Amino acid sequence: MSTMTPISSLKSFLITARKALLSPPSSGTKPLTFVIGNESADLDSLCSAIALAYLRSHIPPHNKLHIPLANLYRPDLVLRPEMGAVLKKAGVEFDDLLTLTEFDQVEDLEPQDTRWVLVDHNALTGSLRDRFGDRVVGCVDHHDDEGVVPLETGDEPRIVQKCGSCMTLVAKSGGDVWRTMADQMQRDQVAQLAHLVLGPILIDTTNLTSKDKTTPTDVRAVESVEGVLKELGVRYDRDAYHKELSLLKEDLSSLSYRDIFRKDYKSWKEGGFKLGTSSVSQGLHYLLERIGEKDKLLTELKKWADEQELDIVTIFTTLHPQGGFARELMVWALNDKAVKVVKDFVKSNSETLGLETWEDGQLDDTSSASQWRACWRQLRTEHSRKQTAPMLREAMKRA
Known part of the structure; x- marks a missing residue:
């Protein structure tokens, strides 16, 4: 059983996940648990997969490693400069992410050797659906429920709720874990995780100003995370962060x-x-x-x-x-x-x-x-x- 103790930085966590994916799986590490966003691989999907995998890898008593997987191929990462900006604030780079490029390099990975938790969607699509559709064991999503994920998911979440950003639900589902981890993490690690969480919520809700998208749940999530930053004395400007990401996203x-x-x-x-x-x-x-x-x-x-x-x-x-x-x-x-x-x-x-x-x-x-x-x-x-x-x-x- 792979474990994630003591609490690691996001970068160290991604290094551990890479080793787990690319090393030949032993009987002790099977099945591998993947967390993956939808195939649009937008900021919300990419960040939510990392954040959910990170949080769930630190849930006691088992601290079972969850591997975040970006639902795109590596060459497509450069099309997402706003993601690069969020990752920089989170202390990681594009090279640290695991994509379908690395996943396809793994030989002899049978469906029964995997478990899948979906974020920002609740039904696998494309070739992943054909191979692993019946290996989905949980989801955190804000789209219409397609009724594919089993109602009983064991120790994994099954959350389908309308709100502006899927990351809001990730933050909400990991609230207790987040608070426990924050007490044990270094100040910069908490700030890095906070920026990873805040970026997609601010983008998806237009800085909490969109009447069509923003829900009270989104507002509470942002205020909660920002409250942690304030307690730690971390310099943070919500408007400036949103503007930086928006300009990058909109420059085509x-x-x-x-x-x-x-x-x-x-x-x-x-x-x-x-x-x-x-x-x-x-x-x-x-x-x-x-x-x-x-x-x-x-x-x-x-x-x-x-x-x-x-x-x-x-x-x-x-x-x-x-x-x-x-x-x-x-x-x-x-x-x-x-x-x-x-x-x-x-x-x-x-x-x-x-x-x-x-x-x-x-x-x-x-x-x-x-x-x-x-x-x-x-x-x-x-x-x-x-x-x-x-x-x-x-x-x-x-x-």
């Missing part, structure tokens, strides 16, 4: 369209269709002016859809006009059967989402039966991909 000027599409990407298969969704932290005007004009956008999006073998591809954008908050949505059906799905989605959800044609239909193409594309301003901004993707999936199921 050095990326290609393909990089932007894969930076925060999720896909699902339902009813014989495959849906791919990309969330983008800038608006369409920004993309067209900074990254490439209309023809370039559409050509690269079609290439991405073909590469991912999609029937439907979507772009969800967020933007901040005059300091406000807005959303846009583009949906592109790529074959005749998918066209019927998308039209059903629009008919069923247009009013709920507050869809208003974007710029007189400049990006639309609704004249063909074999393909169909439309773009809207989404006036009901409370509906993010978290709510809209299930609407599309329901239309896929109905087809």
Whole structure:
């Protein structure tokens, strides 16, 4: 049984996790317990996986090692500079993380040699689902419950609750552990863990100002962690931290369209269709002016859809006009059967989402039966991909 005593720094913890993953497993270390975020691998998923694995590795009496795994391949880490900034404050670097690149290097790791705890989702996707879907033993998530994780999870958590950030639930679930650990950790270790926790919550709730996302649970989580920093006399400026991360997340000027599409990407298969969704932290005007004009956008999006073998591809954008908050949505059906799905989605959800044609239909193409594309301003901004993707999936199921 691998143990994590005495309390280690985040960096030391990740070194221990790497050794456990890459060393040949012995009968005494099986099964390995992995903690993994969703395939978009955004700030919330990546940080939540590290934090939950760290906290649960220090729960007595067993202190069973939980290995945090980033649900992306190593080359994709560079697309997330905001993650790099959080890691720096947490005393670690990209090189310290474990990704699917390292996971794929492990030979002879059978499903029965693993246990999986999910954060920021509650159903494995893609090739991981095919191999390890029945090895999921717990979850901490703020999306709709898909009913996949067993109701009885033994010593692992099963938490599915709506709030702005999954990290809020991680902090809440590990509250007692956090306080016990804080008493035994060095001052800088506590500060590092605090910054890891605070970063994604501030980003996901727009510094606790988003009326659509922020819940009292998010506020309490931030105030609790900030209270620890204050007690320790750690210099910390919430507004400055949020601004630093926001600027890094929203600067897409050095990326290609393909990089932007894969930076925060999720896909699902339902009813014989495959849906791919990309969330983008800038608006369409920004993309067209900074990254490439209309023809370039559409050509690269079609290439991405073909590469991912999609029937439907979507772009969800967020933007901040005059300091406000807005959303846009583009949906592109790529074959005749998918066209019927998308039209059903629009008919069923247009009013709920507050869809208003974007710029007189400049990006639309609704004249063909074999393909169909439309773009809207989404006036009901409370509906993010978290709510809209299930609407599309329901239309896929109905087809």
